[in-house]
Amino acid sequence: MARLTTVVVATARQRALCRSLLAPTDGCSIVGEGRTVVEALELTARLQPAILLLGSPHGRTAPPLALSLIRSRSPRTRIILLTAGSISDAAMLAAIDGGARGWLDEAAAPRLLGKAVRAVARGEAWVPRRITPEILRRLAAADAFVPKPVQPPPPRAAVAQLVALPLTHPPSARPQKERRKQLPYPT
């Protein structure tokens, strides 16, 4: 089994927790650690890990723009958020917009961290199931606004036929003029 490289950028407590839980025997290895979003950007760009565990205190997450930038510097890296406490739907969706593919509450980490890391690494999302309807709603809405394809020009034969028609107005296009002529006073 290939080694699963992980970078952990989080608070000291969260980093210690990850170190204790992601044992090399599980095929996971922590190849870099940091504290700030800037360090996350640097470490992922340099180490190109499979997983970035991005921690934050109090259920807050890194700005989606930062996540996008991290992803643009290391496209193969999959980001999992680690928060102290639950995460709001809005914050989760914003993080997904930025490129996060997983989220884990610190409290559940002892039980689920290894499982979540391996799942996300093999292409599975690890996000709260409750946001599924909103994700589908957004995608369906985006599909509804896809512009319709431009109509192709009419075939040459049809154009030639139109050009060959006499340049006269059909009778239905003239009634107003006719009616005006019949008025007893000038208009």
Add this chain to the structure above:
Amino acid sequence: MAEASAEAAAIEALKQGAQGYCALTTEPAVIGKAIELVQQGEIWVARTVMFRLLDELTELQTACIAKPDADLPLLTPREQQVSELIAVGVSNKEVADKLSIAERTVKAHLTHIFRKLGLSSRLQLALHALRPSLTATTEVR
């Protein structure tokens, strides 16, 4: 449903209003759980399908903000470093510390960046930093 191409079909079906998707290989116990959840009004999606849904959503967002513009004047490598740090929410002082330059120099770089790119705020710069032309290969030291 068969695995790979079926996922795309499943995503389409979910967008059209399907309440759940299980692959052919799904274990009976999981299917049972899925049925139970759907009966409760929830949506059941396998984690792999969810991953693809998230990919679509992220691509959608990226497409909204990352429109490459070939006419943009290029930033110098240093200006790119500054703009990328500002994009992730770093203050001028932190940028100065990070790049070992004076804060006044950071401000000067920012002035040049704003002028070159026709921007007026840090938020605009953050959005702009996600454009492919800017987020190239510079490494922050």
